[in-house]
Amino acid sequence: MNPLHLFRRSFSHGVHPQGLKEQTADRPIQRVPFVERYVMPLGQHIGVPAAPVVKVGQRLVRGELIAESAAFVSTCLHSPVTGRVRDIGPHRYIDGSFKQAIEVEADPYATQQLEQRLPPAWDSLSPEQFIQEIQRAGIVGLGGAAFPAHVKYSIPKGQQIRDLLINGAECEPFLTNDHRLMMERPDALLRGITILMGQLGAERAAIGVEANKPDAIEVLRRRIDDGSPVEVVALPVKYPQGAEKMLIKAIYGREVPAGQLPRDLGIAVNNVGTLVAIADWFDRGMPLIERVVTVSGPGVTYPANLIVPLGTPVREVLRFCGGLRDETREVVMGGPMMGASIASLDVPVLKGSSGILAFTEHATWRPKEYPCIRCSRCLEACPYFLNPSRLARLGKARLFQEMRQFQVMDCVECGACTFACPSNIPIVQLIRTAKDNLRHLSR
Amino acid sequence: MRSKDPQLLLQSAPMLRQGLTTPQAMRDVWYALTPVVLAALWFFGLGALLLLLVCIGGAVLTEWVFTPPESRRDALADNSAALTGLLLGLTLPPALPLWMAFLGAMVAVGLGKVIWGGLGGNLFNPALVGRAFLLGTFPIAMTTWAAPSGPGGFLDLPASLFALPFHSPVYDAVSSATPLGLMKFQQQGTGLSQLLIGNTSGSLGETSGLLLILGGVYLWLRRDLDWRIPVGIFAAAGLFSLILFTQDGARFPSPFFTLFSGGLLLGAIYMATDPVTSPLTPRGAWIFGAGIGLLVVLIRVFGGFPEGMMYSILLMNAATPLIDRYTQPRVFGRKRGGR
Known part of the structure; x- marks a missing residue:
C-alpha cells in the first residue's frame, strides 16, 4: 500500500481542476415551477429502453407509471406531472439524435399534489421484492451514469455485501447538487442508508465527502451517534474522486481488479441522490420523477440549485435562472469534465442530469494542438x-x-x-x- | 435575457484545461537559462553573445527552410527550434569560429529534429546531435578552450570567431585547459568554489554550477522537469565516482569534482530532461538517469575523452524506447504485465 495512505486517504494520480463551486455552494435548493410540456425519453438509463404503458390522450396523475421495464437491465418511468399524454414518438435527445419519448402536457388546473399509494414497509420485503420495488420506483444511479439501481442490489448467491459506500465526493467542478442535498436532506440520506444497509445486510457504511464541503461533513457528523456503523470520511480534493473504483481505493485502500465489480469485494457504492430517492420512495411513495440539478457557469444569469421535474426542457430551467447571458457559447449537461455539450435547448432534463452549465468564450476557447512532447x-x-x-x-x-x-x-x-x-x-x-x-x- | 437562442458550440468533454501550453513550457526553459546566459557573457565577453545568436539564428533558419510554408508560423511559434539553438550554443567552446557554430545549429535542427518529423518525433536530443557532429568534424576547434576573460575583456572578440569557412582559425586568446582536461591529463584538481561560480574555462554555459542548479529548481517548481532524471544522474555518477575515489584518491576525481565539473550539470538538468528524448514512465526516468550517470563516469575515467556527458545522453536517448516498453506502469486493478 502507498505509504501516503497513512497521512491522507486518496487514490494515486488524478488532477486538481479549480473547484468553481462558489457560485452555487451556498444557495439553498429551490423548486422549479411546473411548465406546460414534459418529454420523457424511454431510454434515459443504461440498458434496454422502457416500454410505454400509456396511450396518446390518456389522463395521468403525477407519479403514475407511464413506461415499464422491458428487461432486467431496464427501469420504469413515471409521469412528472398531472396532465395528459400528448405524443409518443421521436424527440430530440441530449446527444443530438432523436429518441422515442413520451410527451406529457401538464394540466394547468391540477394541484400537482403527489397522491400515490405508499409501497410496503421496506423491512417487510424479501431481497427479491426489494429489488422489484426499486425497479418499480424507476430509481437509477443519480451520479450521472443513470445505471438502474436495482441491478446493483441484485447480489449473486455466495456474495455478501459488508460495506455500503456513499458517494458524496462530487469531484466535478461547478456541481453542488449533492453538496446541497447532504446539507438540506441529511435525514433522508441517513434514512436511505438505513434501508439499504438493512436490505443488503451491510455491516458498515461510509460517506465519502471531499474536504471542500466542510459544512456538509459537519451536518452529517452531527446526526451520527457514537457507535453508529455509519462514518463520514473527509477526502482530499482531487478529480476523479467520485469515480466508483477511485472512491473505493480512497476509502478502503483496495483496488477493484479489472473486469470485476465493487460487489466482488463486498462493497456497494451509491450516490447521495440515489439514497435520498430510495428514502422518498419508501417514506413518501414518490417514484423518481424529479432530481436536484445545479445550474451554473459564467453564462447563467442567476446560478442555482434546483429541484427539476424530469422531462423539463433545459430552456425552461434556464428561463427560471434568468436565462443565458449574451456571451454564452456552449451549454453542457452534466459536469464540465465528463458532461456533454448540447446543440438545442429543447432537450429535457433526464435522470442522469446532474448539472446544466453555460460557458462563455473564456472557457470554450481551445489553444492550437501541438505535437506530443512526451512530457508525461x-x-x-x-x-x-x-x-x-x-x-x-x-x-x-x-x-x-x-x-x-x-x-x-x-x-x-x-x-x-x-x-x-x-x-x-x-x-x-x-x-x-x-x-x-x-x-x-x-x- | 436574449430572445433568440445563441449559436451553441459542440465540444467533447473535458471542457476545462489546466492552462499550461507547450510553448509556455519551452519559454520556462528560456527563463531558467537566462542567468546561465548572463554568466556566459560575464565570463566570456561579447563573443559568447555572438556565438549564441548565431546558433539560435542557424537553428531557426533551418526550421524555417525545411518546414512546409503553411505550418511555418506554428513550427516557429512553439519556441523549440530557438531553444535547440540556445542549448547547442551553451555547449560550445567560447572561441569557436562562428561559421562552425552556424553549421552545427543547422545539423542540430536538420538532422536532429526535422528529418524525424519535427517536434516530438526525434529520438536523440537535437542540440547534442549538433554538438556530436561538430566534435567529429572539427575536433581541434571544439577542444580549444579560451580562458574566461572576465568583465574587463568584455569587448575583446577572439579573432578565431571570425575565421572564414574551411580556413584554420587563428587563436589569439590565452587558451587553457578545462578542469576536466586538467584532471584527465595532468591529474590536477580545480577548487569547488571555482566550479560553483564558474570562472574556469569550458563551454559557454557549463561553468557556473550554482546558476545551473538555480534554473533547475525553477523548472522543477514549474513542474516542467522530471526531477527523477537529474537526481538519478547525480546519484549514479556520485556513487560510482565515490567508489572509485575511495579505491585510489590520487588517480580518480572526487564525487564533488565529478558532479560540478564539465557539462554534467548542464546536461543533467537541461539536456537529459528533454521530455521528447527521455522515458515517459517514472521507473524509466530512474533507469535513464542512472544509465547516464554511470556512463559519464565510465567515459571520463576510462575513455579517451576528458568529457563524456554528450555521449552518455545520446546513448541513453537510443535506449529510451526500450526503457519505456519495459517500464510500463502497472494498470489499476491489474497485475504487472496486464493480467
Missing part, C-alpha cells in the same frame, strides 16, 4: 495508470488492436489526461473512438 503529464494524471500519451499516438494511427494491448478498455474516460495535456491533444476523445471501434469489432 498525462501519465501522472491517469488514475488508472494507463499511458495516455502512447494511446493517443496509436489512436491517431487508428491502431486499435495495439491500443487494446495497452488496456485502453480499462479507461473510464474521466478526461484527466486531456485536462493535463499542454499540447491540447484530444487524448480522451481518441480513446473513446478506439473503444467504440473495438466494441463494434468484437460484436
Whole structure:
C-alpha cells in the first residue's frame, strides 16, 4: 500500500481542476415551477429502453407509471406531472439524435399534489421484492451514469455485501447538487442508508465527502451517534474522486481488479441522490420523477440549485435562472469534465442530469494542438495508470488492436489526461473512438 | 435575457484545461537559462553573445527552410527550434569560429529534429546531435578552450570567431585547459568554489554550477522537469565516482569534482530532461538517469575523452524506447504485465 495512505486517504494520480463551486455552494435548493410540456425519453438509463404503458390522450396523475421495464437491465418511468399524454414518438435527445419519448402536457388546473399509494414497509420485503420495488420506483444511479439501481442490489448467491459506500465526493467542478442535498436532506440520506444497509445486510457504511464541503461533513457528523456503523470520511480534493473504483481505493485502500465489480469485494457504492430517492420512495411513495440539478457557469444569469421535474426542457430551467447571458457559447449537461455539450435547448432534463452549465468564450476557447512532447503529464494524471500519451499516438494511427494491448478498455474516460495535456491533444476523445471501434469489432 | 437562442458550440468533454501550453513550457526553459546566459557573457565577453545568436539564428533558419510554408508560423511559434539553438550554443567552446557554430545549429535542427518529423518525433536530443557532429568534424576547434576573460575583456572578440569557412582559425586568446582536461591529463584538481561560480574555462554555459542548479529548481517548481532524471544522474555518477575515489584518491576525481565539473550539470538538468528524448514512465526516468550517470563516469575515467556527458545522453536517448516498453506502469486493478 502507498505509504501516503497513512497521512491522507486518496487514490494515486488524478488532477486538481479549480473547484468553481462558489457560485452555487451556498444557495439553498429551490423548486422549479411546473411548465406546460414534459418529454420523457424511454431510454434515459443504461440498458434496454422502457416500454410505454400509456396511450396518446390518456389522463395521468403525477407519479403514475407511464413506461415499464422491458428487461432486467431496464427501469420504469413515471409521469412528472398531472396532465395528459400528448405524443409518443421521436424527440430530440441530449446527444443530438432523436429518441422515442413520451410527451406529457401538464394540466394547468391540477394541484400537482403527489397522491400515490405508499409501497410496503421496506423491512417487510424479501431481497427479491426489494429489488422489484426499486425497479418499480424507476430509481437509477443519480451520479450521472443513470445505471438502474436495482441491478446493483441484485447480489449473486455466495456474495455478501459488508460495506455500503456513499458517494458524496462530487469531484466535478461547478456541481453542488449533492453538496446541497447532504446539507438540506441529511435525514433522508441517513434514512436511505438505513434501508439499504438493512436490505443488503451491510455491516458498515461510509460517506465519502471531499474536504471542500466542510459544512456538509459537519451536518452529517452531527446526526451520527457514537457507535453508529455509519462514518463520514473527509477526502482530499482531487478529480476523479467520485469515480466508483477511485472512491473505493480512497476509502478502503483496495483496488477493484479489472473486469470485476465493487460487489466482488463486498462493497456497494451509491450516490447521495440515489439514497435520498430510495428514502422518498419508501417514506413518501414518490417514484423518481424529479432530481436536484445545479445550474451554473459564467453564462447563467442567476446560478442555482434546483429541484427539476424530469422531462423539463433545459430552456425552461434556464428561463427560471434568468436565462443565458449574451456571451454564452456552449451549454453542457452534466459536469464540465465528463458532461456533454448540447446543440438545442429543447432537450429535457433526464435522470442522469446532474448539472446544466453555460460557458462563455473564456472557457470554450481551445489553444492550437501541438505535437506530443512526451512530457508525461498525462501519465501522472491517469488514475488508472494507463499511458495516455502512447494511446493517443496509436489512436491517431487508428491502431486499435495495439491500443487494446495497452488496456485502453480499462479507461473510464474521466478526461484527466486531456485536462493535463499542454499540447491540447484530444487524448480522451481518441480513446473513446478506439473503444467504440473495438466494441463494434468484437460484436 | 436574449430572445433568440445563441449559436451553441459542440465540444467533447473535458471542457476545462489546466492552462499550461507547450510553448509556455519551452519559454520556462528560456527563463531558467537566462542567468546561465548572463554568466556566459560575464565570463566570456561579447563573443559568447555572438556565438549564441548565431546558433539560435542557424537553428531557426533551418526550421524555417525545411518546414512546409503553411505550418511555418506554428513550427516557429512553439519556441523549440530557438531553444535547440540556445542549448547547442551553451555547449560550445567560447572561441569557436562562428561559421562552425552556424553549421552545427543547422545539423542540430536538420538532422536532429526535422528529418524525424519535427517536434516530438526525434529520438536523440537535437542540440547534442549538433554538438556530436561538430566534435567529429572539427575536433581541434571544439577542444580549444579560451580562458574566461572576465568583465574587463568584455569587448575583446577572439579573432578565431571570425575565421572564414574551411580556413584554420587563428587563436589569439590565452587558451587553457578545462578542469576536466586538467584532471584527465595532468591529474590536477580545480577548487569547488571555482566550479560553483564558474570562472574556469569550458563551454559557454557549463561553468557556473550554482546558476545551473538555480534554473533547475525553477523548472522543477514549474513542474516542467522530471526531477527523477537529474537526481538519478547525480546519484549514479556520485556513487560510482565515490567508489572509485575511495579505491585510489590520487588517480580518480572526487564525487564533488565529478558532479560540478564539465557539462554534467548542464546536461543533467537541461539536456537529459528533454521530455521528447527521455522515458515517459517514472521507473524509466530512474533507469535513464542512472544509465547516464554511470556512463559519464565510465567515459571520463576510462575513455579517451576528458568529457563524456554528450555521449552518455545520446546513448541513453537510443535506449529510451526500450526503457519505456519495459517500464510500463502497472494498470489499476491489474497485475504487472496486464493480467
